[in-house]
Amino acid sequence: MSPTPSRRSARHRRTTLALATAVAAGALLTTGLTTGAATAQDSSAVPAARAATPLALSPATRTALIRQADAATERTADEIGLGAREELVVRDVVKDADGSLHTRYERTYAGLPVLGGDLVVHESPAGKTEGVTKAVKARIAVADLTPEISAAGAESRALKRAKALGGTRPDAAKAPRKVIWAADGRPTLAYETVVGGFQSDGTPNELHVITDAATGEKLYEYQGIETGTGKGLYNGTVTLGTYLSGSAYQLYDRSRGGHKTYNKARSTSGSAGTLFTDADDTWGTGTASSSSTDQTAAVDAAYGAQATWDYYKNTFGRNGIKNDGKAAYSRVHYGNAYVNAFWSDSCFCMTYGDGEGNTKPLTSLDVAAHEMTHGVTSNTAGLNYSGESGGLNEATSDIFGAAVEFSAGNPSDPGDYLIGEKIDINGDGTPLRHMDKPSKDGASADYWSASLGSLDVHYSSGPANHFFYLLSEGSGAKTVNGVSYNSPTYNGSTVTGIGRAKAAAIWYKALTTYMTSTTNYKGARTATLNAASALYGATSTEYKTVAAAWAAVNVN
Structure with missing residues (x-):
């Protein structure tokens, strides 16, 4: 909910003090270094090598921390010196072994999303704000919020750009939305258009095009579908998480957030596909075939998902890609002789093609972990894919x-x-x-x-x-x-x-x-x-x- 005008004014008056505090912090705010790290290393209760290690948070604990941060966004905005028209939106919270908190925020300006406005606020175990890591240091301010070109004009330019890149059947998967583009350090009123359809190799398209709302100039573009290449790798005999439903076993791992493996059966559109089932819980043959119902690719995909889940949880205490205890899902046999694999945030899923001749599925362990890590990156730093x-x-x-x-x-x-x-x-x-x-x-x-x-x-x-x-x-x-x-x-x-x-x-x-x-x-x-x-x-x-x-x- 947006603050009332009176609260905005009060925050504006308090910003002077907050900015003075920011100046006093000096390099602390510009480099992202925090005194919380030093405090952790001086702690006699937690060894230095463990003090800053992220804690494994239960979904309930993580949700409670996010709600706590969300309730304090206005106070936090004051403390870090944001302007009266800027607001914070909580994205995630990391808690260290010594009690330090690192809260990741998106930012809005006059109610518009600020692309490149993300930041992380670092708090000591005592709850004191000790540093900020910002995507951009520039002050967010735009004099005129009235666009010179229409949303339809921005969409048209984005569709033309997708075609120029070799895209087929381009469509506006998401209608243009007004944003503040700040990632290059020059806050500008813009439109963000997401173009659907397919890329030149058959990969789904999620091309994000940022268009200057005054000039129509393309400011930035990046692909929302994050891809890798490979032709499949057999993992040998492995143990899989499955679930007996009635008389059939499902490729459904309830012990790892409910990960499911689906068969796209050569399709490139529609639903997730058909959940893999088996009568005797013995999956695959160890060799790939050209059959669109072959289980071997599904075994590799499920194994890759569980190995990736186990690594992040056992090593860093991360409970799934979003750290919320919920699994993504996997899809195999995507497309016809599709030589690629990709992660998509929009479906929150991993997808694998069957490679050349539909006999070389891209389900190797390193490809699986690579692609699902794109999901982890999207839900943490959110590194722009360009x-x-x-x-x-x-x-x-x-x-x-x-x-x-x-x-x-x-x-x-x-x-x-x-x-x-x-x-x-x-x-x-x-x-x-x-x-x-x-x-x-x-x-x-x-x-x-x-x-x-x-x-x-x-x-x-x-x-x-x-x-x-x-x-x-x-x-x-x-x-x-x-x-x-x-x-x-x-x-x-x-x-x-x-x-x-x-x-x-x-x-x-x-x-x-x-x-x-x-x-x-x-x-x-x-x-x-x-x-x-x-x-x-x-x-x-x-x-x-x-x-x-x-x-x-x-x-x-």
Whole structure:
């Protein structure tokens, strides 16, 4: 509910004091560093390595924390110095082991959503606001909220853009809505149009086009469907969560939020599909067939979902993709010879094609974990799927795709720092991506450069993947689980890794606490340093290695 005019005026008067407080905080507010991290490390009750670790919250506890934050949005807006026309909308809350809270907000201006207005407020265990991480530092203010072009005009421009990108059957899946576009640091009245239909390869389209409401100029675009490529991977004999309903077993995992696996039977439209059932609870044959009812792809999809759920819960206490105890669902046999897999926020589901000849389903474990991690990213930092933030979005999925693979300990697919290593999509036995030296794929960048943001997001992910490998394992030649790596550095330095578990903990905390929708590579460096400081201390080996690993990929 919006404040009454009198409350708005009162908040406006109080903003002067709030801004003075913000100035006093100095770098605290501009870098996202919080004194709460220092407090956690000084705590005698909680060891430094655990103090900033996120707690596993029950759905009820998380809901209560969100409601508590929601009731205090006006006071919080005052404390962090927002203007009288700005309001906060709670998106999520993370609670650390020492009691610190990190509340993620969206922002509105004059009732309009502010794209790029997201921020995270950091509170000490005592409830004191100690820092803010903002997507943009610019003051949100727009002089004229009357558009010069119509919503229909914005829609027409968006549809033309979708066609220019090779889209088929484009339609306005969501009618244009007025927004404030602020992600580039220049708050502008705009329209956001979401275009449906299909992309050129048959993937559903959710193209978001941001159009200047005064000039009709395209300000930004990104794809809401987050894709990866692969041709399927058999996981061997695995145990699945199923449910006996009447005389038939369902591929329905009630122990992991109710995950279900559906058969699209070559369809690309309509409902989720038909829930897989079986008479004797013995699923699949171990080999894929061209049948649209083949269970093997469903087994791999269900296994990938449960391995990903278990990793996030057992490692970080995260209770599902949204951290609310509810599972997404999976769909297999999508389309005819569709060579892709994708995550969609709109259906909150994972979808797999059957690959070339409908005999090579894209249901490998690393693809499954990669794609479902897109859901985690969407529900935490919300990294825009374009430019450098898009590359970081993709890298996050690669990082946790590898982490899930290591964690699963499946003898048919031992963990490694390769993405899609067994699918041979290139026809020569090479994987899709190499985290130790991304340029081995012929397209990804090993190091940051000013032109990085112009690359496809699957290739601009390279430096972040490289950073994670160096942080985990270090530079130079080595062998891990029988795979040989030889990772170089931009500056010729030697990096000694801190181990994969600590590297993943740092990236996860950065993603959930210090990154925002507009985070670029420089911002990712700051976020991971903040995370390392909170978890291990600002003088720790872990903190110093984070800095060294970023320097080794030319991010300083």
